[in-house]
Amino acid sequence: MRKIVRLAYLLAIFILIDLTATIFWVANDLGHEANPIMAFFLEISPLLFVIAKLGLSAIGIWILYFFRKRFTVAIFRALLFLNLVYIAIFVYHLWGALFLLVSTIY
Numbered sequence: 336m337r338k339i340v341r342l343a344y345l346l347a348i349f350i351l352i353d354l355t356a357t358i359f360w361v362a363n364d365l366g367h368e369a370n371p372i373m374a375f376f377l378e379i380s381p382l383l384f385v386i387a388k389l390g391l392s393a394i395g396i397w398i399l400y401f402f403r404k405r406f407t408v409a410i411f412r413a414l415l416f417l418n419l420v421y422i423a424i425f426v427y428h429l430w431g432a433l434f435l436l437v438s439t440i441y
Contacts, residue, residue: 342414349421
């Protein structure tokens with residue numbers, strides 16, 4: 336059970352990192368939102384994007400957390416998978432930041 340809670344917290348942290356990085360890239364015209372649903376919210380307003388991202392993510396994490404006792408193995412696997420996806424997204428953002436840093440030096 337503790338592993339599920341830790342994975343849920345870790346997922347929330349990765350979501351916040353993705354949110355912050357996406358706002359940075361888009362605000363500086365260096366990137367765009369790849370998710371068409373979230374891109375829709377971002378086109379309307381950055382504030383609406385933040386509210387939608389945090390709200391939808393919180394609902395999803397809460398649903399996984401709520402069913403953690405009934406479907407322990409499935410919830411653990413889902414959280415593990417989602418964390419792996421967000422690790423890949425984090426590495427993508429990090430790669431972009433490093434590229435930006437290196438390109439401004441040279």
